[in-house]
Amino acid sequence: MENEHRNHDDAIDSTLAALKRAAPPQGMEARILQRLQQKPAPAAPLRWRDLLTGSALAAAWWRGAVSGAATAMLLVGALLLAQHSLRTRPAHPVSQLAAARNLAPAVLPVAASSPNASSGTNPCATPRLLRTARAVPVYRAETLPLASFAPSRPAPVLPLTAQERALVRLARTADPKLLASLEPETQAKLDAQEADDFNKFFAPPPAPPQPSDNPSPTNTQQTAPQQGEQI
Amino acid sequence: MDAIGEHSLQWFAAERVDDGPDLPALVQLYSGLLYRVALSLVRNPSEAEDVVQDVFLRVLQRQPELAAIVDLRPWLVRIAWNLALDRRRRPRPQQMDESFAEALVSADLPADQALDEAGRIRRVLAALERLPRREREALLLSAMDELSTAEIGAVMRRSESSVRSLLFRARTRLRQRLED
DSSP, X not given: OHHHHHHHHHHHHHHHHHHHHOOOOTTHHHHHHHHHHHSOOOOOOOOHHHHHHTTTOOOHHHHHHHHHHHHHHHHXXXXXXXXXXXXXXXXXXXXXXXXXXXXXXXXXXXOOOSHHHHSTTOOSSSSSEEEEEOOOOOOOTTTSOGGGGSOXXXXXXXXXXXXXXXXXXXXXXXXXXXXXXXXXXXXXXXHHHHHHHHHHHTOOOOOOOOOOSSOOHHHHHHHHHHHHHHO | OTTTOHHHHXXXXXXXXXXXXXXXXXXXXXXXXXXXXXXXXXXXXXXXXXXXXXXXXXXXXXXXXXXXXXXXXXXXXXXXXXXXXXXXXXXXXXXXXXXXXXXXXXXTSOHHHHHHHHHHHHHHHHHHHTSOHHHHHHHHHHTOTTOOHHHHHHHHTOOHHHHHHHHHHHHHHHXXXXXX
């Protein structure tokens, strides 16, 4: 058993030793190098540093063309940026707005000079008038930016008042006849028609026939005794 | 180096892109080791040579990165090992193993002993095939004298103690297989 065990170990060792001893075939290195020579060497990755210094580019005119194009692109970019900033600049710069704020209307009490004010007819409680003195800034056309001459934008739509809202609601829901009555002319027509109708309805009764000039005496004589008889 | 030829050396000197290792020097230094590593797996001399050639082609493709590689030998062995594993997956005839075993026998032995030795080697190689993959790899790599246990661990991406454990188990299992 021990002997067999050793035999197996020897077999393993001899196999591993045989693998260890295996020599490469003759001329393998030369063949490998020849094969590698046939393969083109991989192109080195182009670096930005090389591009900028021009070491990766063979000809000098290439370097000039690339640098010229890059400079032109930079100039165009700077120009576009400047134009963009001019367009987006606010019409009134911050310094101008601050100056306008300083020129806000000041409320100054001024003594009334008119004779009416001193008399007791003035309903105001105070005998003096409040007059606002506004210092209007004077702008010269040549100093104003171009955007100042642009047409002003319409004011934003204000919310409706309560009366306006009621009117809108009425216009949507009310009777058209009622709505028409809101116009003074229509209202006047309606009033006139109503008065006309009233007058037609309550027209005065027809006038009684006029008595003739020669009334018959018989009728009067006959009626008088009847009245006396009844009494 | 005479076999390499002067023109090859000049060409590589001109083609060197970076300050990495010289490729002809790498071929001279590591081709033998890589050949043995590949041969232990593919068991065919011409295929093993192809593997070595492919390894250096890969090196040529990645020559700018060579300077950054700290330990070159395990890196090359790992490339050769993986390439050989790829080739091993291809089907190969049974008689290739027999001729390989005969080629491994020392030429100094007499014919009858050589035949006996070839039979033993063939049996060991067959038992090696049936070992678990990690144990087989550790055992085959340990056959290379140039590789230390740490370097085998670097090739297999295992720790040194793990490689030792794999080697012990591989030998024990292989002995048991041979006794069966």
